[in-house]
């Protein structure tokens with residue numbers, strides 16, 4: 001059963017509200033406590049799900065999926081990937097050869113399908129023109145090098161670049177998204193302003209360069225944001241973080257705990 005009704009926001013748990021500059025940044029221990037609770041609630045996520053078998057095909061599929069899932073649920077992106085595979089369009093050459101309207105129709109389940117078709121073709125064009133058609137060449141190098149290359153491609157912003165860097169290149173970075181902002185603001189553990197790079201740097205500094213751990217962090221945050229800490233009607237009474245969450249406790253009319261995790 002979910003909390004239901006309109007949430008009574010507490011003094012520190014309001015969505016979108018910048019934390020006071022005087023409050024302490026969350027500690028590593030606090031972050032570890034959050035991670036442990038999410039892991040206990042949801043188990044290991046082991047992202048990224050792919051249907052392709054060989055490594056380079058999997059990396060391409062992750063790149064395309066990261067573009068297709070922009071501003072949409074994974075379900076829609078996965079359906080678009082299935083349609084691309086069924087139409088034999090899962091290669092950079094085949095994507096570029098595909099007439100724009102046909103490609104748009106194939107990726108229609110991912111939403112914003114015309115612009116996403118353009119983004120897929122922009123990505124494929126760069127791989128072919130600048131990396132000899134090799135996704136592995138695009139993804140070769142350390143995290144900052146790969147990330148910077150990706151950010152130069154039209155249609156790829158920081159969240160998509162970090163998803164590709166972490167899950168396709170398997171290089172350490174933290175993927176920030178709307179679920180991260182919401183969760184840490186509600187927990188009163190926001191590291192600062194709601195800015196992508198503020199969060200990314202903060203978590204990179206504290207989580208470290210463990211790719212597996214960074215992979216799980218993002219996957220767990222997404223799972224929690226989709227299933228439990230939903231934007232409207234969060235299921236606070238089922239949440240493993242309730243004891244430590246001012247927002248959830250206010251929503252359920254519970255006393256606030258004195259100590260943060």
Ligand code: SF4
Pocket residue numbers: 183186187228229230234235236237239240241242245247248249
């Ligand atoms: S108790 Fe859990 S679900 Fe509710 S606001 Fe806090 S973190 Fe989100």
